[in-house]
Amino acid sequence: TTRGTTGSVSGLIPSYDSLYYMGVRAYFTEDWEKAAELIEKSIATRETILRTRRECHDNCVTTGHDRLDKLDTETGGVWDLLAMQWAQLRAECVRFCLSRTISPAAQLPVSSDIQYEFDTRNPYNFLQVTYYKLGKVQRAVSAAQTFFVANPSHLEMRNNIEKYKRMPGVKEEAFLDRERDGHKHWSFYDAAVLAEYSAEWARAVDGWKKCVNETLMQTEECRAQCEVEGQGIPDEEVMRTMGVYEKAAALSLNLLSCKQSCVSIVATRPGRISPMEDFLPTVLEHLHIAQFKAGDLRGAVETLHSLLLFYPADSNSLSNLQLYFETLGGDTEAPGTKPTQEISSYVSRSLTEKKLLYFGVENLNFNFTDPDLWTPEKVIPESLREGWRAEREKLNERLNEGERPEEMDDSGFYAGGTVPLTGVTITMDDAILNGTNRVVLDGLLSQSECDTVLHLASTAASSGDGYQGRRSPHTPHEQFEGLTVLSALKLAQDGFVNQSDARLLHEIGERVRTLLHSYFRSPSALYFSFTHLVCRSAITGKQEGRLDLSHPVHVDNCLLEPETRKCWREPPAFTHRDLSALLYLNDDFEGGDLFFTDRDAKTVTATVKPQCGRVVGFSSGPVNPHGVTAVTAGRRCALALWFTKEKLHRDMEREEVEAVWAKDGQSVMKEEEEEDSAPAPPRSGRSQGSKERSKGRDRVVGGRDEL
Ligand SMILES: O=C(O)CCC(=O)C(=O)O
Ligand SMILES: [Fe+2]
Numbered sequence: 001t002t003r004g005t006t007g008s009v010s011g012l013i014p015s016y017d018s019l020y021y022m023g024v025r026a027y028f029t030e031d032w033e034k035a036a037e038l039i040e041k042s043i044a045t046r047e048t049i050l051r052t053r054r055e056c057h058d059n060c061v062t063t064g065h066d067r068l069d070k071l072d073t074e075t076g077g078v079w080d081l082l083a084m085q086w087a088q089l090r091a092e093c094v095r096f097c098l099s100r101t102i103s104p105a106a107q108l109p110v111s112s113d114i115q116y117e118f119d120t121r122n123p124y125n126f127l128q129v130t131y132y133k134l135g136k137v138q139r140a141v142s143a144a145q146t147f148f149v150a151n152p153s154h155l156e157m158r159n160n161i162e163k164y165k166r167m168p169g170v171k172e173e174a175f176l177d178r179e180r181d182g183h184k185h186w187s188f189y190d191a192a193v194l195a196e197y198s199a200e201w202a203r204a205v206d207g208w209k210k211c212v213n214e215t216l217m218q219t220e221e222c223r224a225q226c227e228v229e230g231q232g233i234p235d236e237e238v239m240r241t242m243g244v245y246e247k248a249a250a251l252s253l254n255l256l257s258c259k260q261s262c263v264s265i266v267a268t269r270p271g272r273i274s275p276m277e278d279f280l281p282t283v284l285e286h287l288h289i290a291q292f293k294a295g296d297l298r299g300a301v302e303t304l305h306s307l308l309l310f311y312p313a314d315s316n317s318l319s320n321l322q323l324y325f326e327t328l329g330g331d332t333e334a335p336g337t338k339p340t341q342e343i344s345s346y347v348s349r350s351l352t353e354k355k356l357l358y359f360g361v362e363n364l365n366f367n368f369t370d371p372d373l374w375t376p377e378k379v380i381p382e383s384l385r386e387g388w389r390a391e392r393e394k395l396n397e398r399l400n401e402g403e404r405p406e407e408m409d410d411s412g413f414y415a416g417g418t419v420p421l422t423g424v425t426i427t428m429d430d431a432i433l434n435g436t437n438r439v440v441l442d443g444l445l446s447q448s449e450c451d452t453v454l455h456l457a458s459t460a461a462s463s464g465d466g467y468q469g470r471r472s473p474h475t476p477h478e479q480f481e482g483l484t485v486l487s488a489l490k491l492a493q494d495g496f497v498n499q500s501d502a503r504l505l506h507e508i509g510e511r512v513r514t515l516l517h518s519y520f521r522s523p524s525a526l527y528f529s530f531t532h533l534v535c536r537s538a539i540t541g542k543q544e545g546r547l548d549l550s551h552p553v554h555v556d557n558c559l560l561e562p563e564t565r566k567c568w569r570e571p572p573a574f575t576h577r578d579l580s581a582l583l584y585l586n587d588d589f590e591g592g593d594l595f596f597t598d599r600d601a602k603t604v605t606a607t608v609k610p611q612c613g614r615v616v617g618f619s620s621g622p623v624n625p626h627g628v629t630a631v632t633a634g635r636r637c638a639l640a641l642w643f644t645k646e647k648l649h650r651d652m653e654r655e656e657v658e659a660v661w662a663k664d665g666q667s668v669m670k671e672e673e674e675e676d677s678a679p680a681p682p683r684s685g686r687s688q689g690s691k692e693r694s695k696g697r698d699r700v701v702g703g704r705d706e707l
Contacts, residue, residue, distance in 0.1 A: 064089030589634030
C-alpha cells in the first residue's frame with residue numbers, strides 16, 4: 001500500500017516528507033526495523049533532492065545567456081522578447097533536469113513543520129532510539145552525535161552520549177556527525193580559535209583560510225537552492241492585483257531576498273537560533289591578524305584589503321594598513337595589495353543585490369531585512385535610513401548590554417569535553433548556566449560517601465583539629481569549620497577517624513580532577529592548588545533581618561572591581577588558580593545557593609542548589625564571578641578544590657600526605673567500586689598523583705593558601 005507514496009514504482013525520487021511521516025508512525029508503533037528503514041530513506045532522499053537541485057542549477061546557469069548578449073546590439077525593439085526567451089530557456093532547462101529524476105510530488109515545497117524537523121535534526125533523535133532498540137549501537141551513537149550537535153543543550157542526549165562513550169567496543173570514530181559536511185566552516189572556525197588561544201599562528205591562518213573558503217562555498221550552495229527550490233509565491237493575494245511586470249519584479253525581489261538571507265543561514269551555528277553578526281568580516285579580521293602574527297605580511301595586507309571592501313572607512317583597518325605598508329617599506333606594488341578575487345566579487349554582487357532590493361523596498365512595497373551590518377549608508381534609501389539607524393542602535397545597545405556575545409575566557413579551557421566517570425552526568429552546561437566554562441555534574445558521590453565526609457567534618461570540629469568552629473571570615477552570622485587532607489590524616493593518625501575515611505577525602509579530589517581535566521579539555525596537566533572541606537553553619541538567633549551573603553561575590557583568581565568591570569590578577573587574590581570546583585555533600589540547610597553573576601557583581605546569571613554528589617566546576621577567572629547566599633539554618637558542607645596548570649604552584653601539603661601513605665607501603669590510589677554495572681571507562685590522569693610523588697621535588701614553599 002505504500003508503493004504509491006514512496007514512488008519506487010516510477011523509479012523517480014519520492015518526496016521525503018511522506019517517507020518521514022511513515023517512519024515516525026512506525027516508530028510509535030515500535031516497529032523499529034521499519035522506522036529505521038523509512039527514516040533513513042527520508043534523510044537520504046532529501047539529500048538526493050538537494051544535490052539534484054544543485055546539479056540542475058549548475059547545468060542550467062548559462063542556458064539562454066546568448067539571448068542576453070544580443071540585448072546590447074538589438075535595435076528592433078524586441079529586447080523584451082529576448083529577455084523573456086532567456087527566462088523561458090532557463091526555466092525549461094531546470095524543469096527538464098529536475099523532472100528527469102524527481103517525482104512531481106517531491107518537486108513541491110515541503111511544509112514548514114517538515115522543514116523545521118529537518119533543520120533541527122529531529123530525525124536523528126528518532127533514529128537514536130530506534131537503533132538502540134535494534135541493538136545497532138554504532139548507528140545509535142552517530143545518530144545521537146548528529147542530533148546533539150544541533151541541540152547542544154539537550155541534556156538527555158548529552159547524557160546518552162556519555163553512556164555510549166563508556167560502552168565497551170564503542171570507538172571514538174563512532175561519534176560521527178552525519179551532517180558535518182553542511183557546516184564544516186564551524187569546525188574550521190573552532191580549530192582556528194583554539195590555535196589562536198595557544199598562539200599557534202600558522203595553524204590559525206590555515207583554519208581561518210579554510211573557514212573563509214568553506215563559508216563562501218556554503219553560501220553558494222544556499223543561494224543555488226534559492227533558484228531551483230519550489231518557493232512559495234510572495235503574498236499571493238497581492239500578486240493577483242499586479243500587472244505582469246510588477247509580478248516579475250516581485251518574483252525577482254523574492255529570489256534576491258532569499259539569496260541574501262543565506263548570509264544569516266551560513267552564519268548560524270548548528271544549535272543556535274541567531275546568526276553571528278558580521279560573520280565573514282569577522283573571520284577576515286581574525287585571518288589578517290593571524291597572518292600578521294605568523295609573519296605573512298603580504299597575506300595580511302591582502303586580507304586587510306578584502307576586509308576594507310566591507311568597511312572602507314574603518315579607522316583601525318586603515319591604520320593597520322598604514323603600519324603594514326611602513327613595514328613593507330612602502331612597497332605598494334607588492335602582490336597582495338589587492339583584495340582577493342573571491343571577496344571582491346562577493347561584495348560587489350551583494351551590493352548590487354542590495355541596491356535592487358532597497359529599490360523594491362522604497363518603490364514596490366517590498367519587505368527586506370538586510371542580514372549585513374556592513375551595508376554602506378549610501379545604498380540605503382534616504383527614507384529608510386532613519387529606521388535603519390534606529391534598528392542598528394537598538395542592536396548595538398543589545399550587544400553592549402546583557403546580550404553581548406559570550407565573554408571570552410583566555411584560560412585555555414574549553415567546556416564540553418567528555419565526562420569520563422561512570423554514573424556522573426551533566427546537569428547544567430554553559431548554555432543553561434548562561435556563561436562560559438561552567439558546569440554542574442551530578443552523581444560523583446554516593447549517599448554513604450557524603451555521610452563519611454560529613455562525619456569527617458564533624459569530627460574535626462569536635463576534636464579540635466582542622467580549623468574548627470571559628471567565625472566565618474565573610475559574615476558574623478555564620479560559623480566556619482573545616483579541614484584539609486593533611487588535617488584529616490592527622491585525625492586518622494590520632495585515631496579519631498578511620499584511615500579509609502581520610503583516604504576517601506583524598507581520592508574524591510582525584511575524581512574531581514579527572515572530571516574537570518576532561519570536561520574542560522584542559523590543554524595541560526592540572527595540579528591541585530588547594531583543597532579544603534568547609535562547613536558553614538547558621539548561628540541560631542543571629543539570622544533576623546539578615547541581608548548579607550554567606551560568601552560575597554568574588555572571582556577566585558583576581559580582584560573584581562565591579563564598577564569598572566575589571567579584575568586585577570594580583571595578590572591577595574590567588575592568582576595561580578585556574579579551575580575551581582565545589583563538591584557538595586548535603587542539602588539539609590536553608591539558603592546557601594551558589595550563584596554566578598555578571599562582572600557587575602549584581603546581575604545573577606545562574607543559581608546552583610547544593611546536594612550530595614553535585615560538583616560545580618568553572619574556570620577561576622573573570623568570566624565567573626560568584627557568591628553564596630546566606631545560610632540561614634543548618635550546616636552546609638562542601639569540598640572546595642582549586643587546580644593550577646603550573647606545577648610550581650601545586651599543593652605541597654597534598655604531596656606530604658601522599659608521601660606518608662606511600663611510606664606506609666600502600667597504594668594511595670584505592671580503586672573505587674563502580675556503582676554502575678557498566679564497564680569502567682578509561683581514566684586518564686588518574687594515576688598521575690602517585691607517579692608524581694616518587695619524582696624529585698622542586699619544592700616551592702609558599703604562604704598557606706586558603707579561602
Ligand atoms: O561554597 C561555595 O559554593 C562557594 C565557595 C567559594 O566560592 C570559594 O570558597 O571561593
Ligand atoms: Fe569562590
